[in-house]
Amino acid sequence: MTKTKKKNELWEWTKALLIAVLLAAVIRYFLFAPIVVDGLSMMPTLHDQNRMIVNKFSYEVGSPKRFDIIVFHAPEGKDYIKRVIGLPGDTIEYKNDILYVNGKAYKEPYLDEYKKQVVDGPLTDPFTLKEKIGRSTVPKGELFVMGDNRRFSKDSRHIGTIPLSKVIGKTNFVYWPMKDAHIVRVK
Known part of the structure; x- marks a missing residue:
């Protein structure tokens, strides 16, 4: 050569x-970016140390939808994984362990497993949006999010609504550990 x-x-x-x-x-x-679930706030849907793919492009071409699982920059500098419950302009209320959005009751089948286990009250304590964020509707350009493990989740009930500008993307694919690999269904 x-x-x-x-x-x-x-x-x-x-x-x-x-x-x-x-x-x-x-x-x-x-x-796309990998992310590691840190903690139990999305149980039983997501488990601590699950590894997922975040689709960063999904909201460049569309908007978040109710019940999407999103990743966002939280106020204390960490990235959180939570479920979208309220969209801009929505009223949110929980009573008798049932979600009401704009006065309409919604089923949350991803909570059924935990609801069966709870014997000392509701899984989700009753509240109105006004009680949690001081407003009756989700502000324009923001989202109200909650973890599926309602009793042990730091979410919009504690940190307020999330500006869309803080949303990294949508996630619904667990790739590790391999035995847990699956696509997370929204409803």
Whole structure:
């Protein structure tokens, strides 16, 4: 092999490696990112240390929908994973362990497992949005979010509504541990 041919082959490998690194960086920072579930606030839907993929692009082309599971920058500098309960303009109320959005009752089948286990009161304590955030509707450009493990979740009931600008993306695919790999159904 000649010196020129070796140099040319080395340059081709270098270009391929640079393109691969650049492509991986673009995918990681703009489209998809891994995240680790830290804690029990989304049990039984998500488990502590589950690894998930965050779709960062999903809300660039669409808007959050009720019951989406989102990742957002929380006030204390951490990223939280919670479920969207209220959209801008919604009224939210819980009574008798039932969610009411704009006066309409909603089923939350992802809570059924925990509701069966609770014997000392409701899974979700009764509240109105006014009691929790001082407003009767979710503000424009913000979301009201809650963890599925209602008794042990730090969410909008404690930290207030979440500005859409703080939302990183939507997540619904658990990829690790392999035995738990699945797509999380919204409803």
